[in-house]
Amino acid sequence: MGFTIGMDIGGTNIVCGLVDSEGKLLNKIKRPTEAGLGSGFVFDKISGMVNELLATAGITHSDVSAIGVGTPGFIDPEKGITLFASNLKWTQVPTAEEIRRRTGIPTYIDNDVRMYVYGEAVAGAARGYDHVLGITIGTGLAAAVVNQGQLYYGSGYMAGELGHIPFPEIPYDCGCGLHGCLETVVSATGIARQAKDQLAAGRDSVMREWMDADPGSSLTAADVSKAYDAEDPLAVEIMNYTGRLLGKGLAAAVTLYSPDMIVIGGGAALAGERLFAPMREQLQNSVYSGYWERLTIAQAQMIDDAGIVGSAMAAGQRLKQANTV
Amino acid sequence: MGFTIGMDIGGTNIVCGLVDSEGKLLNKIKRPTEAGLGSGFVFDKISGMVNELLATAGITHSDVSAIGVGTPGFIDPEKGITLFASNLKWTQVPTAEEIRRRTGIPTYIDNDVRMYVYGEAVAGAARGYDHVLGITIGTGLAAAVVNQGQLYYGSGYMAGELGHIPFPEIPYDCGCGLHGCLETVVSATGIARQAKDQLAAGRDSVMREWMDADPGSSLTAADVSKAYDAEDPLAVEIMNYTGRLLGKGLAAAVTLYSPDMIVIGGGAALAGERLFAPMREQLQNSVYSGYWERLTIAQAQMIDDAGIVGSAMAAGQRLKQANTV
Numbered sequence: 001m002g003f004t005i006g007m008d009i010g011g012t013n014i015v016c017g018l019v020d021s022e023g024k025l026l027n028k029i030k031r032p033t034e035a036g037l038g039s040g041f042v043f044d045k046i047s048g049m050v051n052e053l054l055a056t057a058g059i060t061h062s063d064v065s066a067i068g069v070g071t072p073g074f075i076d077p078e079k080g081i082t083l084f085a086s087n088l089k090w091t092q093v094p095t096a097e098e099i100r101r102r103t104g105i106p107t108y109i110d111n112d113v114r115m116y117v118y119g120e121a122v123a124g125a126a127r128g129y130d131h132v133l134g135i136t137i138g139t140g141l142a143a144a145v146v147n148q149g150q151l152y153y154g155s156g157y158m159a160g161e162l163g164h165i166p167f168p169e170i171p172y173d174c175g176c177g178l179h180g181c182l183e184t185v186v187s188a189t190g191i192a193r194q195a196k197d198q199l200a201a202g203r204d205s206v207m208r209e210w211m212d213a214d215p216g217s218s219l220t221a222a223d224v225s226k227a228y229d230a231e232d233p234l235a236v237e238i239m240n241y242t243g244r245l246l247g248k249g250l251a252a253a254v255t256l257y258s259p260d261m262i263v264i265g266g267g268a269a270l271a272g273e274r275l276f277a278p279m280r281e282q283l284q285n286s287v288y289s290g291y292w293e294r295l296t297i298a299q300a301q302m303i304d305d306a307g308i309v310g311s312a313m314a315a316g317q318r319l320k321q322a323n324t325v
Numbered sequence: 326m327g328f329t330i331g332m333d334i335g336g337t338n339i340v341c342g343l344v345d346s347e348g349k350l351l352n353k354i355k356r357p358t359e360a361g362l363g364s365g366f367v368f369d370k371i372s373g374m375v376n377e378l379l380a381t382a383g384i385t386h387s388d389v390s391a392i393g394v395g396t397p398g399f400i401d402p403e404k405g406i407t408l409f410a411s412n413l414k415w416t417q418v419p420t421a422e423e424i425r426r427r428t429g430i431p432t433y434i435d436n437d438v439r440m441y442v443y444g445e446a447v448a449g450a451a452r453g454y455d456h457v458l459g460i461t462i463g464t465g466l467a468a469a470v471v472n473q474g475q476l477y478y479g480s481g482y483m484a485g486e487l488g489h490i491p492f493p494e495i496p497y498d499c500g501c502g503l504h505g506c507l508e509t510v511v512s513a514t515g516i517a518r519q520a521k522d523q524l525a526a527g528r529d530s531v532m533r534e535w536m537d538a539d540p541g542s543s544l545t546a547a548d549v550s551k552a553y554d555a556e557d558p559l560a561v562e563i564m565n566y567t568g569r570l571l572g573k574g575l576a577a578a579v580t581l582y583s584p585d586m587i588v589i590g591g592g593a594a595l596a597g598e599r600l601f602a603p604m605r606e607q608l609q610n611s612v613y614s615g616y617w618e619r620l621t622i623a624q625a626q627m628i629d630d631a632g633i634v635g636s637a638m639a640a641g642q643r644l645k646q647a648n649t650v
Binding site for chain 2: 130131143147152153154155156157158159160161162164165166168169176177178251252253255256257258259260286287288289290291294
C-alpha cells in the first residue's frame with residue numbers, strides 16, 4: 001500500500017519506476033520500446049516490466065494503488081486514450097485500459113511533458129511553489145502549468161504549446177504548419193540547425209574544424225555548448241539569440257499565467273547559463289516588474305526521473321479524486 | 326433567499342444590481358462614485374444603494390445570500406482587500422469587510438475584468454463553453470480565463486495581462502514601465518492615439534475636417550469607426566493594424582490557454598467587425614490549426630451588465646464553497 005508506479009513510454013525506451021507516497025523513486029528499469037512490433041507487444045512488455053519491478057522490491061500487485069503513464073503526443077487523460085503519438089505511430093490507442101487489463105492496477109495516462117512538470121512541481125525544483133510554469137527544451141519546446149497542485153489543460157488538453165508561438169524574426173517553417181514557431185530555434189534541434197545553417201552559409205567557426213575532422217558526424221546542441229566554452233563567436237551568437245528568443249516567449253507566458261516559479265528541463269537545458277543568462281535578461285526587460293519580482297527560475301532537479309515520479313504522483317492523486325467523487 | 330447582489334465600483338460610477346439564482350439581473354441602480362470624498366463615504370453610499378435596491382424589489386437583507394463586488398486594479402480576492410486601484414485612489418482598502426459590516430451580508434471582491442468575463446462565461450455569450458478566454462478592450466486591454474467554471478488567477482492574482490505583452494513593432498511607451506505593450510495600440514485610448522499621431526504627422530483624413538470644424542474636441546475610437554465607415558483610408562489602416570496586433574496577442578493567449586471560446590467586450594469592442602475581421606485573419610494564420618478549429622469567437626452579450634451579473638454569481642459560488650469546506 002502507498003506505492004505507485006510511474007512510467008514513461010518514449011519513442012526509444014520505456015522507463016518504469018516504483019515510487020513511494022512521498023514521491024521518492026525507489027527503483028527503476030528501462031527497456032527498448034520496439035514500437036514497430038505493435039502496441040500489443042509494447043503493452044505485454046510493460047506488464048512484464050511491472051512484474052519485474054515488483055519482484056525486485058519484494059512486493060505484489062496489491063501493494064500498488066495506481067500506475068501513471070506519460071506518453072508523447074496528444075492524450076485524452078480522462079478517457080485514457082493516446083489520441084496521436086507520432087514517434088510511437090499510435091492513433092486512438094486505449095493505453096490506460098490495455099495496461100489496467102494486464103496488471104489489474106488502476107492506470108492513468110497523460111502527456112509526458114505535463115507529467116515531467118508535475119513531477120518537478122510536487123517533488124522537484126518547484127516543490128513548495130503554488131504557481132509553477134515548467135518547460136522542457138528537448139527535440140521540441142513544450143510547457144505545462146501546475147497551479148496549486150492542479151494541472152492546467154485547456155480545451156482538447158492542448159494548453160501550453162509555448163514552442164508553437166510564432167515570432168516574426170524566426171525564418172524557419174515548423175512541422176505544425178506555421179512559420180517561425182519558437183521551437184524551430186529554441187530546442188536541441190533548433191540550436192543544431194542554426195549552427196549547420198551558418199556553417200553552410202560559410203561562417204567561420206571551430207565547429208567547422210570538428211566537422212571536417214569527423215566528416216560522417218552531425219552537429220548537436222552539445223557541440224554548440226562546447227564551442228561556446230571555447231569562446232567561438234558563432235556559438236556565442238547562437239546561444240545569445242536562442243536565449244533571447246526563449247526570454248521573449250517566456251514573457252508572454254509569464255504575463256498570461258503569472259507563475260511564481262519557472263522550472264526548466266529537457267536535454268537542451270543542459271546548456272545552462274549559456275542559454276539562461278540571455279533568457280533572463282530578455283525576460284526581465286519584457287515583463288512588468290511586478291511579475292519579475294515574484295519569480296524564481298530554476299533548472300529541473302530530477303532530470304531523467306521527473307516524468308516517472310510525476311506520472312506516479314499524478315496517478316495517485318487521480319485515484320484519490322476518483323474515490324472521493 | 327437565492328438572491329445575490331452584484332456591484333461594479335468604477336472611477337466614475339457605482340452600479341449595483343439584484344440578481345436571481347439563474348443569473349438574471351432583476352433591477353439595477355447607478356450613482357456617481359465621488360471617490361474624492363473618501364472610501365468611508367463611498368461605502369456608506371453603497372450601503373444606501375443596497376437598501377434602495379432591496380426596497381424596490383420588496384425584499385430584505387436576509388433574502389440576499391451574498392454581495393459580489395468588482396473593482397478596478399489589483400485585488401486580493403481571498404483577503405477581500407483592494408490592494409491598489411489608481412482611479413479610485415485606494416491603497417490597501419478592506420473593501421469586502423467594510424461592505425459586510427454595513428450590510429450584514431457576506432461580501433466578496435474581485436477584479437472588475439475577471440468579474441465581467443465570469444459573467445459572460447456563466448450567463449452571457451460564453452455560457453456552455455468549458456474553456457473561456459474573455460478580453461475587454463476599453464481604456465486598456467485585459468483578459469481573464471474561466472476554466473470549467475473556475476477563474477484562473479496565477480501568482481498575486483495577476484494572470485491574464487494580455488495588454489502588457491510587448492511587441493517590437495509597437496512604438497509607444499506604456500504606463501507600466503515597458504515599451505511597446507499591446508494595449509498602447511489595442512484599446513480605445515490606443516486607437517484614438519494612433520489617429521491623433523497620424524494627423525499630427527500631416528496625414529490626410531476626413532477626421533482632420535471633423536477636428537477643424539470643432540477645434541475644442543478630442544478624437545475618440547468611435548470617431549475612427551465613423552471615419553472607417555466613410556471609407557477613410559487612415560481609419561481603415563488604423564483598424565486593420567489594431568486588429569492584426571490583437572490577433573497576434575490572441576495567438577499567444579490561445580496557444581498557451583487553449584480556449585474553446587473567446588468572448589470580447591469593453592467599449593472599443595463596439596468597433597465590431599472593423600476590428601474583428603483583421604483580428605480573425607491574423608489569429609488563424611498565427612495558431613496551429615488544431616486550436617483554430619475548436620475555437621468560437623463572440624462579442625460580449627451583456628455589455629454593461631456582465632460585471633454586475635458576474636460579481637453576483639461569483640459571490641454566490643464563493644459562499645457555497647466557503648460553506649462546504
